[in-house]
Amino acid sequence: xxKLFRNKRAITPVLSSLLLxxxxxxxxxxxxxxxxxxxxxxxxxxxxxxxVEDVWFRNGSIDIYLRNVGExxxxxxxxxxxxxxxxxxxxxxxxxxxxxLDVTYNWTTGHAYxxxxxxxxxxxxxxxxxxx
Numbered sequence: 001x002x003k004l005f006r007n008k009r010a011i012t013p014v015l016s017s018l019l020l021x022x023x024x025x026x027x028x029x030x031x032x033x034x035x036x037x038x039x040x041x042x043x044x045x046x047x048x049x050x051x052v053e054d055v056w057f058r059n060g061s062i063d064i065y066l067r068n069v070g071e072x073x074x075x076x077x078x079x080x081x082x083x084x085x086x087x088x089x090x091x092x093x094x095x096x097x098x099x100x101l102d103v104t105y106n107w108t109t110g111h112a113y114x115x116x117x118x119x120x121x122x123x124x125x126x127x128x129x130x131x132x
Contacts, residue, residue, distance in 0.1 A: 047071035068093040
């Protein structure tokens, strides 16, 4: 038995193999976590969709009827009318929900307006609408 403890040549390869295994497991754990975070973010961005169902031009405002047809909740963060940012409160829609987004804007009859609606994740819907 004393011969077994005196032979220390096998300890270095065992320790190096163990250390290499630990490093490999740690690196793969980090890679798997990064892949999950990236794919989850892409899934949410790809699952975010909304449509503009109707636009009404009323005295001093433009009312936009939106519907969330995507797979995640969304929040409208910015609204641009003719490429100018308009002041609006954050407007949220759950999955399958719909509602009116009111934008204060002095419009003129017969003119076309470029309306660009952007969410917090960067999804946008842009179109031209003509005031009656």
